[in-house]
Amino acid sequence: MARLAIVGSHAVNGVAAIHTEILKASLFRSFYELWPEKFQNKTNGITPRRWLIGCNPRLTDFLCEKLGPIEQWIRSLDSLQTLKSIGLNDQSVVTKLAAVKLDNKRRFAQLIKRDYKIEVNPEAMFDVQVKRIHEYKRQMLNCLHVITMYLRIKKSPNEPVVPRVVMIGGKAAPGYWMAKQVISLICSVASVINNDPAIGNKLKLIYLENYNVTLAEKVIPATDLSEQISLAGTEASGTGNMKFMINGALTVGTLDGANVEMREEMGAENFFLFGMTVPQVEALRKAGYNPKSFYDKSPDLKVALDAVLRGVFSPSKPDKFKPVVENILCHDFYMLCADFDDYIKAQKKVNEAYLDKPRWSRMALCNIAASGKFSSDRTIREYCKDIWNAHPCEPSVTGNVRAELPSRTINEGKAI
Numbered sequence: 001m002a003r004l005a006i007v008g009s010h011a012v013n014g015v016a017a018i019h020t021e022i023l024k025a026s027l028f029r030s031f032y033e034l035w036p037e038k039f040q041n042k043t044n045g046i047t048p049r050r051w052l053i054g055c056n057p058r059l060t061d062f063l064c065e066k067l068g069p070i071e072q073w074i075r076s077l078d079s080l081q082t083l084k085s086i087g088l089n090d091q092s093v094v095t096k097l098a099a100v101k102l103d104n105k106r107r108f109a110q111l112i113k114r115d116y117k118i119e120v121n122p123e124a125m126f127d128v129q130v131k132r133i134h135e136y137k138r139q140m141l142n143c144l145h146v147i148t149m150y151l152r153i154k155k156s157p158n159e160p161v162v163p164r165v166v167m168i169g170g171k172a173a174p175g176y177w178m179a180k181q182v183i184s185l186i187c188s189v190a191s192v193i194n195n196d197p198a199i200g201n202k203l204k205l206i207y208l209e210n211y212n213v214t215l216a217e218k219v220i221p222a223t224d225l226s227e228q229i230s231l232a233g234t235e236a237s238g239t240g241n242m243k244f245m246i247n248g249a250l251t252v253g254t255l256d257g258a259n260v261e262m263r264e265e266m267g268a269e270n271f272f273l274f275g276m277t278v279p280q281v282e283a284l285r286k287a288g289y290n291p292k293s294f295y296d297k298s299p300d301l302k303v304a305l306d307a308v309l310r311g312v313f314s315p316s317k318p319d320k321f322k323p324v325v326e327n328i329l330c331h332d333f334y335m336l337c338a339d340f341d342d343y344i345k346a347q348k349k350v351n352e353a354y355l356d357k358p359r360w361s362r363m364a365l366c367n368i369a370a371s372g373k374f375s376s377d378r379t380i381r382e383y384c385k386d387i388w389n390a391h392p393c394e395p396s397v398t399g400n401v402r403a404e405l406p407s408r409t410i411n412e413g414k415a416i
């Protein structure tokens, strides 16, 4: 179908710079050689009406204090850049930003208590991965990090830890068996960790059920750390990554999809990078990837996978997750074993940054300030100009951006 679509179209675009390069160099190489002029890039964006003003009234108020009324900046989001000069020289600005985040976290903690009967500490790091469950998105890598943290606390109960509430949410396609195994494993690990008195508030794991836009609008404003950990070359763009960025979450992520451009916009010092690059992934595949060799070399990975294999998280049915572990040790198509140690290292840097509250908030401010490029207004303007040859006309409603919001999302200040 993609081939027919290319033949029949006057323009073909990737949805992030790296994705466009992959289309031209690999997936549609021969079409690109035939019709190079057809190929373009249009990096995805998100609407700041829903993903900022609609879902985060308190951050919106904060921004209005610094930048003026919404109308003055919402349609030209690049103007968020001025936040950086305002905020980095004024300690009270980052303090206020931290207070907004904590407020959002407190409200989301109420939802967790109501829906999951779990009490979480709002001061703990809210570490969130919400997206469709798929092997390429590597929720399993996140789950193995949680297991690593859990086993470390069990082994050294007196070591200081940076408390985390890890939340993983998303739906699986009905027939996607492996994805459902991963959901089952996450739930099993959660039940062991959350009911272990030796763990207490040091670590919680919650599987967020029925992840949809309504839940996204609640969890994203309350997130400290956004997990964007797909294998390089597999996520075309991602848009969840952008929603977190504009809401002041920091990202731990790979050089994949729009992460690459997000990191360029905010500066490498404000992004927790790990993992192989696309050329490194290609080289490893070509050389013959053997997950077992990484398992043998990494004590953390070995300990975590062995615990799953021994039935630590499925005591009534120790073999329950054997197929999942075997799949990783024998195939591991998305190479999580190869990226595991670097991921654990990046998570250690995340902890160090979180311990330094002012530094974390300054980084969050830099994320928000640099998020302007990822407004869908910019994306749609590019489609209009470069592909559709569509010209703007005067809108019939002017001057009231709140009128552009779905009315349901204007529940200012209301409890969740």
Ligand SMILES: *Cc1c(COP(=O)(O)O)cnc(C)c1O
Pocket (backbone or CB within 6 Å): 130, 131, 132, 211, 212, 213, 216, 237, 238, 239, 240, 241, 243
């Ligand atoms: C934004 C969004 C997505 C896409 O998330 P990715 O992390 O880019 O895969 C999926 N589901 C919902 C409900 C969303 O709001």
